[in-house]
Amino acid sequence: MTLASWADGSARAAIVEFVEAVTSGADAVPEAERVAVFDNDGTLWTEKPMPTQLHFIVQQWAAAAQADPSLADRQPYQAAANGDFAWLGGAVDKHYAGDDSDLKVMIGAILASTAHESVEDYQASVAAFYRDAKHLTLHHPYSRAVYQPMVELLGYLEAHDFTTYIVSGGDRDFMRPMTEDYYGIPPERVVGSAVGLEYDAESNDVRYSTSFDYMDDGPMKPVRIWSRIGRRPILAGGNSNGDVEMLRFVQKHPRSLSLLVHHDDDTGRGDPPYDKGAERALDVASEHGFQLISIKDDWSRVFPAGP
């Protein structure tokens, strides 16, 4: 695997220099310690115009409102059924402004959508979504909404005996059905936010409970990395404020690289430029020595070529 979609710039040079340094010579980092962790939304694939999981959930809510008309005039089902993304986006904006009322309504509906469902039934419904859904603006399957340079980076690291993990604020079990196909990362190496789980002895299944377990974001990322992996990684990649602690965490290893994807591309090849949600990460990037990845300058291509 080569880094064919990377421009010959500073990010590519920093990656190659780091990987060659830690994998060759007498002081190479042992293979077992070559752990690399990556955020998902906005780092490995696009999160615009909305995170993929929101697309899935809105479909679920619309279907629920159709099946049960009593839901049709209640939020968020009403917004979902009517394609009212303004209400859904407004809930997130209100959250950033300190008002969680609509967000709590959404989270309640998210938990209701999987309450008591077996993990394998959910897995099947998510897999069906990935098989059938089209990205809302690209109009092709989500498998082609990944960032081609990052997929190449994952392969390049694996070829140098790194072990790669996803450490995302997204729902762990929503990612697992696609990570092997899209990124070559198996389910046991997917770390994410989680709904509570319960074992149902009667059916011999693990099922979702009605409560949220934890949000794998910000300071929780190093915590989940330790819980799941039990090692301090040496390479981390992210794109937003919620990745700062993870990007910092790897830096206590004597040899590390922290990568921050910067959505600065105004060429129309990929997402429109945005810094929203990444303000703090960009602010501290220089102070902490995060290597910026400028999508505009460092990537020669954003999405994979067509089939």
Place this chain on the structure above:
Amino acid sequence: MTLASWADGSARAAIVEFVEAVTSGADAVPEAERVAVFDNDGTLWTEKPMPTQLHFIVQQWAAAAQADPSLADRQPYQAAANGDFAWLGGAVDKHYAGDDSDLKVMIGAILASTAHESVEDYQASVAAFYRDAKHLTLHHPYSRAVYQPMVELLGYLEAHDFTTYIVSGGDRDFMRPMTEDYYGIPPERVVGSAVGLEYDAESNDVRYSTSFDYMDDGPMKPVRIWSRIGRRPILAGGNSNGDVEMLRFVQKHPRSLSLLVHHDDDTGRGDPPYDKGAERALDVASEHGFQLISIKDDWSRVFPAGP
């Protein structure tokens, strides 16, 4: 790796038959699905005369009482300092009789012993214990308190492209420093009970909190398996009541094997026989088709040969 320490009996035959069936021919189980999970205490190594972690903790408490004389007349420090294992064992017996008062004192002291410690400092102190400690009755290092036939089984499974995990009621981070050396199982494949974790931004470390997170036992084992692995394993091994749900969980896979180690060996080669804590597991073994491993009849050797 051969199964050299297994007698030519029904357990060995069942294991070989199962592994050959799922790894050969057109209907072989794909390598990625060949996941095997094992309890630790009493399954992969001895838990007599006490679980290894209790040995470690008692040493820590005795050291704490020596460093801080105000602890010396408080339990459990007093019992630890005086080598009063009757009090410690009594706390567990009272728990089984429905009285958790002394056990809560012990758990409080366990949490106090790691409160605010970084995970890497704890890792170093546990590694030092494994380096220096001698098993209390075998009088050699804990590396030789493992069950040789089970170590061979782990190797046999790995040689057939299984991925092996530990799923134990023991503390995850107390096991991780030894599992690679003793079993060939790296830290990311160790699932166990856990103290809460917090990220400390100032020191850039993950540290233990003052609260217990979860006990990985009984119905929690399938939950933790899903959370950590994201697949239903096809082989499970255990020895006690707390393993029943895990042994059952694998059975919904179309092809599975559930192994129950039975401590029935009165030959003096290993632990004295005991069924305590395994009553329910032994009761339901036949009904659920668990393959019993009789230590007396199925193992030709219990512990590894000396160095």
